[in-house]
Amino acid sequence: MIKLILLILCGFVLYSMVSGLLKPKNSSHSKNRSNEGEPMVEDPQCGTYLPVSDAIKATIHGHQHYFCSKKCLKEYKKSQEK
Ligand SMILES: [Zn+2]
Incomplete structure (x- = not known):
């Protein structure tokens, strides 16, 4: 037992x-x-991947986008406004 x-x-x-x-x-x-436990986002302007905390967030046409720099944000906004 x-x-x-x-x-x-x-x-x-x-x-x-x-x-x-x-x-x-x-x-x-x-x-x-995810690298170092942080989600990575893609810059739609130059195609760079960067951690979400380093990215510049912008909402364009109701969609959230992430950019590596303000320059990319400006250029992307320009290309969308055409
Ligand atoms: Zn960029």
Whole structure:
């Protein structure tokens, strides 16, 4: 009877170890997707990718765009107004 309880305990410990090993794998995988845990955005004017905190945000024709510099924002606005 004690053997059976030990077996169940062993199985439970193994199960929690396996599920514990799987969880950090998943979080490290999602970390690889975004650099330094920050989402990357594309500058539609020059095609540069940059972290969202460094980007200049602008809403043009109801769409949110991100730019690497004010120069790109100006040029993009110009090209959209044509
Ligand atoms: Zn740019």
